[in-house]
Amino acid sequence: xxxxxxxxxxxxxxxxxxxxxxxxxxxxxxxxxxxxxxxxxxxxxxxxxxxxxxxxxxxxxxxxxxxxxxxxxxxxxxxxxxxxxxxxxxxxxxxxxxxxxxxxxxxxxxxxxxxxxxxxxxxxxxxxxxxxxxxxxxxxxxxxxxxxxxxxxxxxxxxxxxxxxxxxxxxxxxxxxxxxxxxxxxxxxxxxxxxxxxxxxxxxxxxxxxxxxxxxxxxxxxxxxxxxxxxxxxxxxxxxxxxxxxxxxxxxxxxxxxxxxxxxxxxxxxxxxxxxxxxxxxxxxxxxxxxxxxxxxxxxxxxxxxxxxxxxxxxxxxxxxxxxxxxxxxxxxxxxxxxxxxxxxxxxxxxxxxxxxxxxxxxxxxxxxxxxxxxxxxxxxxxxxxxxxxxxxxxxxxxxxxxx
Ligand code: PHB
Numbered sequence: 001x002x003x004x005x006x007x008x009x010x011x012x013x014x015x016x017x018x019x020x021x022x023x024x025x026x027x028x029x030x031x032x033x034x035x036x037x038x039x040x041x042x043x044x045x046x047x048x049x050x051x052x053x054x055x056x057x058x059x060x061x062x063x064x065x066x067x068x069x070x071x072x073x074x075x076x077x078x079x080x081x082x083x084x085x086x087x088x089x090x091x092x093x094x095x096x097x098x099x100x101x102x103x104x105x106x107x108x109x110x111x112x113x114x115x116x117x118x119x120x121x122x123x124x125x126x127x128x129x130x131x132x133x134x135x136x137x138x139x140x141x142x143x144x145x146x147x148x149x150x151x152x153x154x155x156x157x158x159x160x161x162x163x164x165x166x167x168x169x170x171x172x173x174x175x176x177x178x179x180x181x182x183x184x185x186x187x188x189x190x191x192x193x194x195x196x197x198x199x200x201x202x203x204x205x206x207x208x209x210x211x212x213x214x215x216x217x218x219x220x221x222x223x224x225x226x227x228x229x230x231x232x233x234x235x236x237x238x239x240x241x242x243x244x245x246x247x248x249x250x251x252x253x254x255x256x257x258x259x260x261x262x263x264x265x266x267x268x269x270x271x272x273x274x275x276x277x278x279x280x281x282x283x284x285x286x287x288x289x290x291x292x293x294x295x296x297x298x299x300x301x302x303x304x305x306x307x308x309x310x311x312x313x314x315x316x317x318x319x320x321x322x323x324x325x326x327x328x329x330x331x332x333x334x335x336x337x338x339x340x341x342x343x344x345x346x347x348x349x350x351x352x353x354x355x356x357x358x359x360x361x362x363x364x365x366x367x368x369x370x371x372x373x374x375x376x377x378x379x380x381x382x383x384x385x386x387x388x389x390x391x392x393x394x395x396x397x398x399x400x401x402x403x404x
Contacts, residue, residue, distance in 0.1 A: 043084040044334070044341055047104030049097070049115030049125060050139075052089035055218040055245040056117045058273050060089075063117070063139045063323035065312050070327020073307070079334030086110055092218070094120030101125045105132055111341035112136070114326060117319075119143035119162070119189035129154045135346050139326040140319060143189050144396065147369040151401035154343060156350050156368040158326045160291050161396040162193035163200075165267050166240065168374045168390035169289045170201025173236060173265050181265075182211035182229050184239040186218065194240035194267060202238075210234050220248045226256040233262070240267045247274040254282040268292070268377055268384060273317035275382040283379045292318040292359045293375040293386035301358035316358075325357045329364075367398035 048067070050060035064087065071083055086108045088100050097116070101124065104110045112135040115125050122141030129136035130152045138146060138155065142162035146155055173181060183198045185191035191214055199209050211232050213225045229237060237258070241249045246269065253259055259282065268290025271283050294315075304324060308316040316324075333349035334341070353364045362372040374391040377384040398404035 041081040041339055043082040044078060044112075044339070045084045045086060045108065045110040046330075047086045047088070047101070047108060047110030047113045047115075049088045049090040049100060049104070049113070049121065051092045051117050052087075054092050055243040056092045058243050059117045059140060059319045062273055062317055062319035063326075065308070066316070066320040066323025066325075067114070067139070067327045068323075069304075069308055069311060069320075070324045070331060072311070073327075074331045078331050079337060079339030081334070081339040090116050090118070090121045092116075092118040092121060094118065094124055097121040097124035098128055101128045105134060112343075112346065114139055116141055119193075122146065123150070123189065126150060126152065126155050133343050135341075135343055135350075137326050137329065139322045141190070142193070144193050147365075147367045147396045147398050147401060149400040151367050151398070151403050153347050153403065156329065156364065158329055158355075158370065159322045160372070161369055162190055163197045163396055164369075164372070164374060164391075164394050165269070165290055166194045166197035167201035168394070169238060169265055169267070170198065170203070170207060171205050172287070172289065172376060172390055173202060173238070174205035174207050178207065178235040178263075178265075180208050180210045180234045181236045181238055182213065182232060182234040183209055184211075184213045184222075184225055184229070184237060186216070186241065186245070187214035188217040191217065191240055198238055218245050220245055222249055222252045223256070226252060226258060229262070230256065230258060236263045236265055238265045238267075239270060242269040242272070244274065244277070246270045247277050250274075250278060250282040250286070254280075263287075268318065268375075271377075271379050271384055273319060275379065275384075284381075286379045287387075288377050288379075288384065289374050289390045290318060290377060290384070291362075291370070291372045291374055292321050292384075293377040294383040295386040296358070296360065296375070298358065298360055300356050304358040318359075321358050325355055325359075325362075328355050328357065329353055365395050365398065365404070367396065367401040367404040369396050369398070371395040 051057050114137045116122050117140040119141045122138050136155050138157040140159045144161050144163050147161045264286050266288045268288040336349035337345045360373050362370040365371050374394050376387040376390045378387050
């Protein structure tokens with residue numbers, strides 16, 4: 001019986017032997033030989049960094065549930081091996097991220113990494129994954145650099161780039177007659193990229209950004225900024241916030257009396273996973289763009305939603321979909337490698353993958369980021385109702401990525 005460290009360190013006499021069985025004996029021999037060998041396989045150790053506290057905690061929980069559901073859907077095994085999760089709360093604190101991820105590799109001896117929600121945390125994890133030649137799957141963080149100048153063979157994203165989930169809103173707002181807009185966000189990698197992306201999309205279609213405001217992450221002191229917006233009287237406000245901070249923003253926007261006066265257009269992150277926490281009609285009618293929506297026509301979505309609700313007693317959101325898709329990517333790749341987690345084989349197996357996702361079919365780009373549809377949605381009740389397509393098969397430009 002192999003122990004865990006042998007399995008981690010060697011390209012494995014074990015899997016080589018099994019491959020020989022398959023090659024020599026063909027299909028019949030392999031299917032006869034496989035079960036006994038697979039049963040003997042040690043668990044794959046997966047290190048997962050997600051926020052379990054702070055404003056992004058609901059996102060971390062949804063991603064975790066999505067991952068777990070995907071694993072259940074493949075009989076609790078990937079590539080014939082059970083999975084041991086090692087979950088770490090990264091608290092959305094970039095300063096501690098490299099150390100926490102290094103501990104997962106060195107102390108916990110995980111085979112591969114998943115993480116995280118916050119762009120700063122994911123950037124630190126990505127550097128480590130590159131330096132230590134370990135596979136990293138990013139189930140949320142949108143930092144553009146991961147698909148651009150800091151892209152790497154080991155880094156695969158299953159969510160979106162920040163650019164993808166903001167640029168299409170510019171045309172939508174212009175089509176609805178909005179000329180002057182204010183933008184509002186948290187001042188950190190993601191927020192700043194959302195601000196840049198908003199300007200790019202809105203100005204390209206002739207709009208003018210009259211105010212560009214930010215506050216430190218994860219501050220909830222929105223009131224002074226809302227006062228500035230009221231004074232500037234833009235035609236509309238656009239913003240990026242997420243998690244429980246986004247819920248607080250929606251409440252404050254309504255309480256400041258702005259909801260009735262200045263329409264709110266948002267990246268869909270703002271209204272995902274938090275609608276049930278709002279006391280009243282604060283989010284009703286808010287329009288957004290995102291790579292997921294409630295009421296998509298795909299069969300995969302119907303199945304996924306029903307399985308998620310049955311398992312967790314709550315409807316899924318985009319973050320759950322991203323966790324689930326991360327599981328689908330791993331499931332496919334590990335079945336190609338027959339459970340072997342060696343970095344080279346795993347990377348090769350993830351190249352160009354196509355995923356039949358609840359969000360719709362998407363393809364892993366050369367820069368390792370989904371090429372996907374971006375939807376228009378509108379809040380009705382507790383749902384982000386699907387209203388149309390804002391951008392079809394949108395790929396991040398991947399500027400400066402050596403893989404693309
Ligand atoms: C990010 O930090 O990249 C981020 C966080 C939360 C979101 C989207 C992006 O909902």
